[in-house]
Amino acid sequence: MSRMSPEKKTVTWLVGVVITMGALAWAAVPFYDWFCRVTGFGGTTQVAVAAPDQVLDEVVRVRFDANVDKNMEWTFRPMQTSMEIKLGENGLAFYEAINNSDVPITGTASYNVAPEVSGYYFSKIECFCFTEQTLQPGERIEMPVSFYVDPDLLKDRDASWIRDITLSYTFHRTEPKQAALDAEPADNVN
Incomplete structure (x- = not known):
């Protein structure tokens, strides 16, 4: 050996x-x-199927923020600046996007909440940010986000003081997934 x-x-x-x-x-x-x-680290929100059955009388204010990447020729804004909802209550907000260019543009929204610790308790049920969005030249759309703030927020000593949460989105230009798939070279088998 x-x-x-x-x-x-x-x-x-x-x-x-x-x-x-x-x-x-x-x-x-x-x-x-x-x-x-x-x-929920870094303000990352949660995803849920439905709001909880328990709705508390405790109210939080959710503020809405919108941004676009510098190479994105869209106007993107919240259709409401804020709303008050009870903990556990299903909230529904809308954002507007307009393609200001003369070509179709596809974008994907990144998101977070502030203060960061609230991310663990902020849950989205439906959101335009779950999929890419393609707008034709001059097209305007309204995009919903359905969400709730978990009543367990009150049980967390680090988060129980929170009564104002800011939900912020930034749209980034992306290549449409189908176009990316079409651009991939096919495997040639001879």
């Missing part, structure tokens, strides 16, 4: 380190995304 030379051991060890580092780097983005969704 032959023993591995010290040089081969070092090379094998270094290759193992490089592979491990690459795997960890590759896994960092999906892990961070999962972590933010689970914990």
Whole structure:
């Protein structure tokens, strides 16, 4: 049985380190995304199927904010600046988007809430931000977001003081998913 030379051991060890580092780097983005969704870290909101059955008399004010990336030729704004809802109550707000260009533009909205700790208790049921939006030249649309603030907010000593939450969106220009799929080269099998 032959023993591995010290040089081969070092090379094998270094290759193992490089592979491990690459795997960890590759896994960092999906892990961070999962972590933010689970914990509400960074103001990441939750996704729910329906509002809870329990509605409390405690009221929070939700403010609405809208931004567009600098290379996005859209006007994007909330159709209401704020609304007051009870904890657990289903809220419905609308945003307006207008394509000011002479070409179709597809965009995707990123979002967060402030204060950041409220992200764990802010849940969206339906949202335009779940899918990409394509607007034709000059097209105007109204986009709904259905949400609630979880009554468990009051049980969290770090968040129970919150009575004002800002929901903020930023639209970013993206390539339409179908166009991206069409642009992929087909596998040629000869």
